[in-house]
Amino acid sequence: MTDSLLDRVPVIPVVVLHDLDHAVPVARALVEGGVPVIELTLRTPVALDAIEAIATHVPEILVGAGTIVAPAQAKDALSAGAQFLVSPGTTETLAAAMQDTGLPHLPGAATVSEVLRLLELGYSEMKFFPAEASGGADFLKSIGSPLPHARFCPTGGITASSAASYLSLPNVGCVGGSWLTPADALLDHDWDRIVRIATEATYLPS
Numbered sequence: 001m002t003d004s005l006l007d008r009v010p011v012i013p014v015v016v017l018h019d020l021d022h023a024v025p026v027a028r029a030l031v032e033g034g035v036p037v038i039e040l041t042l043r044t045p046v047a048l049d050a051i052e053a054i055a056t057h058v059p060e061i062l063v064g065a066g067t068i069v070a071p072a073q074a075k076d077a078l079s080a081g082a083q084f085l086v087s088p089g090t091t092e093t094l095a096a097a098m099q100d101t102g103l104p105h106l107p108g109a110a111t112v113s114e115v116l117r118l119l120e121l122g123y124s125e126m127k128f129f130p131a132e133a134s135g136g137a138d139f140l141k142s143i144g145s146p147l148p149h150a151r152f153c154p155t156g157g158i159t160a161s162s163a164a165s166y167l168s169l170p171n172v173g174c175v176g177g178s179w180l181t182p183a184d185a186l187l188d189h190d191w192d193r194i195v196r197i198a199t200e201a202t203y204l205p206s
Protein backbone atom coordinates (compact mmCIF):
# COMPACT_ATOMS: atom_id res chain seq x y z
CA MET A 1 0.00 0.00 0.00
CA THR A 2 1.42 3.36 -1.03
CA ASP A 3 1.73 6.28 1.38
CA SER A 4 0.18 8.53 -1.23
CA LEU A 5 -3.44 9.46 -0.60
CA LEU A 6 -3.89 9.79 -4.35
CA ASP A 7 -2.98 6.26 -5.33
CA ARG A 8 -5.13 4.10 -3.06
CA VAL A 9 -8.47 4.19 -4.86
CA PRO A 10 -9.75 5.94 -8.02
CA VAL A 11 -12.41 7.75 -5.99
CA ILE A 12 -12.48 9.15 -2.47
CA PRO A 13 -16.11 9.21 -1.31
CA VAL A 14 -16.85 12.61 0.21
CA VAL A 15 -19.66 12.17 2.72
CA VAL A 16 -21.88 14.75 4.37
CA LEU A 17 -23.41 12.82 7.25
CA HIS A 18 -26.38 14.12 9.24
CA ASP A 19 -27.24 10.98 11.20
CA LEU A 20 -24.59 9.31 13.32
CA ASP A 21 -26.36 5.97 12.93
CA HIS A 22 -25.49 6.03 9.23
CA ALA A 23 -21.74 6.20 9.79
CA VAL A 24 -20.88 2.54 10.29
CA PRO A 25 -23.29 1.09 7.66
CA VAL A 26 -22.05 3.58 5.03
CA ALA A 27 -18.43 2.73 5.76
CA ARG A 28 -19.20 -1.01 5.61
CA ALA A 29 -21.05 -0.58 2.31
CA LEU A 30 -18.08 1.25 0.78
CA VAL A 31 -15.69 -1.48 1.93
CA GLU A 32 -18.02 -4.15 0.54
CA GLY A 33 -18.08 -2.32 -2.78
CA GLY A 34 -14.27 -2.23 -2.89
CA VAL A 35 -13.67 1.39 -1.86
CA PRO A 36 -11.91 1.23 1.53
CA VAL A 37 -11.58 5.01 1.97
CA ILE A 38 -14.07 7.55 3.32
CA GLU A 39 -13.83 11.31 3.88
CA LEU A 40 -16.28 12.72 6.42
CA THR A 41 -16.80 16.43 5.90
CA LEU A 42 -16.72 18.50 9.08
CA ARG A 43 -19.91 20.29 8.06
CA THR A 44 -22.38 18.61 10.34
CA PRO A 45 -22.54 18.35 14.12
CA VAL A 46 -22.11 14.56 14.01
CA ALA A 47 -19.03 14.49 11.76
CA LEU A 48 -16.38 14.02 14.47
CA ASP A 49 -18.43 11.36 16.24
CA ALA A 50 -18.95 9.64 12.89
CA ILE A 51 -15.19 9.55 12.32
CA GLU A 52 -14.72 8.05 15.76
CA ALA A 53 -17.42 5.43 15.19
CA ILE A 54 -15.95 4.39 11.86
CA ALA A 55 -12.39 4.29 13.19
CA THR A 56 -13.59 2.07 16.03
CA HIS A 57 -15.99 -0.25 14.24
CA VAL A 58 -14.72 -0.41 10.65
CA PRO A 59 -10.95 -0.68 10.99
CA GLU A 60 -10.58 -1.93 7.43
CA ILE A 61 -11.49 1.49 6.00
CA LEU A 62 -9.19 4.52 5.89
CA VAL A 63 -11.25 7.29 7.47
CA GLY A 64 -10.41 10.95 6.96
CA ALA A 65 -11.79 14.38 7.77
CA GLY A 66 -12.67 16.82 5.02
CA THR A 67 -13.68 20.48 4.97
CA ILE A 68 -10.88 21.44 7.37
CA VAL A 69 -11.27 25.22 7.22
CA ALA A 70 -9.98 26.26 10.66
CA PRO A 71 -6.70 25.20 12.29
CA ALA A 72 -8.35 23.77 15.44
CA GLN A 73 -10.34 21.32 13.31
CA ALA A 74 -7.16 19.50 12.32
CA LYS A 75 -6.42 18.57 15.93
CA ASP A 76 -10.08 17.74 16.62
CA ALA A 77 -10.08 15.38 13.64
CA LEU A 78 -6.88 13.69 14.85
CA SER A 79 -8.39 13.21 18.31
CA ALA A 80 -11.52 11.67 16.77
CA GLY A 81 -9.42 9.08 14.95
CA ALA A 82 -9.06 10.60 11.49
CA GLN A 83 -6.27 9.04 9.46
CA PHE A 84 -6.04 11.79 6.85
CA LEU A 85 -7.16 15.39 6.39
CA VAL A 86 -8.46 17.37 3.42
CA SER A 87 -8.97 21.13 3.14
CA PRO A 88 -10.87 22.93 0.37
CA GLY A 89 -8.29 25.76 0.28
CA THR A 90 -5.11 26.58 2.15
CA THR A 91 -3.65 29.28 4.32
CA GLU A 92 -0.22 28.90 5.87
CA THR A 93 -1.82 28.61 9.31
CA LEU A 94 -4.09 25.86 8.11
CA ALA A 95 -1.24 23.99 6.42
CA ALA A 96 0.83 24.24 9.62
CA ALA A 97 -2.04 22.91 11.73
CA MET A 98 -2.49 19.95 9.40
CA GLN A 99 1.27 19.28 9.41
CA ASP A 100 1.30 19.39 13.20
CA THR A 101 -1.05 16.41 13.35
CA GLY A 102 1.49 14.25 11.52
CA LEU A 103 -1.35 12.90 9.37
CA PRO A 104 -1.21 12.67 5.59
CA HIS A 105 -3.26 15.51 4.17
CA LEU A 106 -4.41 17.12 0.95
CA PRO A 107 -4.43 20.92 1.05
CA GLY A 108 -6.76 22.59 -1.42
CA ALA A 109 -5.87 24.81 -4.37
CA ALA A 110 -7.86 26.24 -7.26
CA THR A 111 -5.48 28.53 -9.19
CA VAL A 112 -1.99 28.36 -10.66
CA SER A 113 -0.67 30.71 -7.98
CA GLU A 114 -2.22 28.61 -5.21
CA VAL A 115 -0.65 25.49 -6.68
CA LEU A 116 2.72 27.28 -6.84
CA ARG A 117 2.39 28.30 -3.22
CA LEU A 118 1.72 24.71 -2.16
CA LEU A 119 4.70 23.49 -4.19
CA GLU A 120 6.80 26.10 -2.35
CA LEU A 121 5.51 24.74 0.95
CA GLY A 122 6.71 21.28 -0.08
CA TYR A 123 3.46 19.69 -1.22
CA SER A 124 3.30 17.69 -4.44
CA GLU A 125 -0.20 16.26 -3.84
CA MET A 126 -3.20 18.49 -3.37
CA LYS A 127 -6.94 18.75 -3.74
CA PHE A 128 -8.22 20.77 -6.71
CA PHE A 129 -11.43 22.40 -5.53
CA PRO A 130 -14.02 23.32 -6.68
CA ALA A 131 -12.97 21.29 -9.70
CA GLU A 132 -15.82 21.78 -12.17
CA ALA A 133 -16.33 25.44 -11.30
CA SER A 134 -12.59 26.17 -11.55
CA GLY A 135 -12.00 24.89 -15.06
CA GLY A 136 -12.39 21.14 -14.65
CA ALA A 137 -10.23 18.61 -16.45
CA ASP A 138 -9.19 21.22 -19.05
CA PHE A 139 -7.56 23.32 -16.32
CA LEU A 140 -5.57 20.37 -14.97
CA LYS A 141 -4.56 19.35 -18.49
CA SER A 142 -3.32 22.90 -19.13
CA ILE A 143 -1.15 23.10 -16.03
CA GLY A 144 0.31 19.60 -16.45
CA SER A 145 3.07 20.84 -18.72
CA PRO A 146 4.27 23.92 -16.76
CA LEU A 147 3.74 22.32 -13.34
CA PRO A 148 4.48 18.61 -13.84
CA HIS A 149 5.35 17.99 -10.18
CA ALA A 150 1.89 18.85 -8.87
CA ARG A 151 -0.57 15.94 -8.61
CA PHE A 152 -4.24 16.36 -7.82
CA CYS A 153 -7.39 14.93 -6.34
CA PRO A 154 -10.01 17.07 -8.08
CA THR A 155 -13.28 17.38 -6.18
CA GLY A 156 -16.44 19.42 -6.53
CA GLY A 157 -19.11 18.76 -9.12
CA ILE A 158 -17.58 15.50 -10.36
CA THR A 159 -19.95 12.68 -11.25
CA ALA A 160 -19.69 9.01 -12.17
CA SER A 161 -19.82 10.14 -15.82
CA SER A 162 -17.18 12.87 -15.64
CA ALA A 163 -14.73 11.06 -13.34
CA ALA A 164 -12.96 9.19 -16.13
CA SER A 165 -12.03 12.40 -17.98
CA TYR A 166 -10.09 13.50 -14.89
CA LEU A 167 -8.60 10.10 -14.11
CA SER A 168 -7.15 9.81 -17.61
CA LEU A 169 -4.87 12.81 -16.91
CA PRO A 170 -1.30 12.05 -15.79
CA ASN A 171 -1.45 14.66 -13.00
CA VAL A 172 -4.62 13.20 -11.44
CA GLY A 173 -4.28 10.36 -8.94
CA CYS A 174 -7.89 10.08 -7.83
CA VAL A 175 -11.06 12.16 -7.74
CA GLY A 176 -13.30 13.00 -4.81
CA GLY A 177 -17.06 13.05 -4.91
CA SER A 178 -20.25 12.80 -2.98
CA TRP A 179 -22.06 10.87 -5.70
CA LEU A 180 -21.14 7.54 -4.09
CA THR A 181 -23.30 8.24 -1.06
CA PRO A 182 -26.47 9.96 -2.32
CA ALA A 183 -28.55 11.70 0.35
CA ASP A 184 -31.65 9.69 -0.53
CA ALA A 185 -29.78 6.39 -0.22
CA LEU A 186 -28.68 7.44 3.27
CA LEU A 187 -32.22 8.46 4.24
CA ASP A 188 -33.63 5.18 2.91
CA HIS A 189 -30.87 3.10 4.53
CA ASP A 190 -30.25 1.72 1.05
CA TRP A 191 -26.79 0.36 1.79
CA ASP A 192 -26.98 -2.07 -1.15
CA ARG A 193 -27.24 0.89 -3.51
CA ILE A 194 -24.06 2.34 -2.03
CA VAL A 195 -22.34 -1.03 -2.45
CA ARG A 196 -23.36 -1.00 -6.13
CA ILE A 197 -22.19 2.58 -6.75
CA ALA A 198 -18.89 1.87 -5.02
CA THR A 199 -18.39 -1.29 -7.06
CA GLU A 200 -18.94 0.69 -10.27
CA ALA A 201 -16.36 3.24 -9.11
CA THR A 202 -13.72 0.51 -8.82
CA TYR A 203 -13.91 0.07 -12.59
CA LEU A 204 -12.84 3.65 -13.23
CA PRO A 205 -9.32 4.01 -14.64
CA SER A 206 -6.70 4.48 -11.95
Ligand code: 3PG
Nearest residue numbers: 014155156157158177178
Ligand atom coordinates in the same frame (compact mmCIF):
# COMPACT_ATOMS: atom_id res chain seq x y z
C1 3PG B 1 -15.97 18.49 -1.29
O1 3PG B 1 -16.02 18.93 -0.18
O2 3PG B 1 -14.95 17.97 -1.74
C2 3PG B 1 -17.12 18.70 -2.17
O3 3PG B 1 -18.15 19.31 -1.55
C3 3PG B 1 -17.62 17.46 -2.80
O4 3PG B 1 -18.18 17.93 -3.93
P1 3PG B 1 -19.43 17.25 -4.62
O5 3PG B 1 -20.50 17.18 -3.57
O6 3PG B 1 -19.76 18.15 -5.74
O7 3PG B 1 -18.99 15.87 -5.05
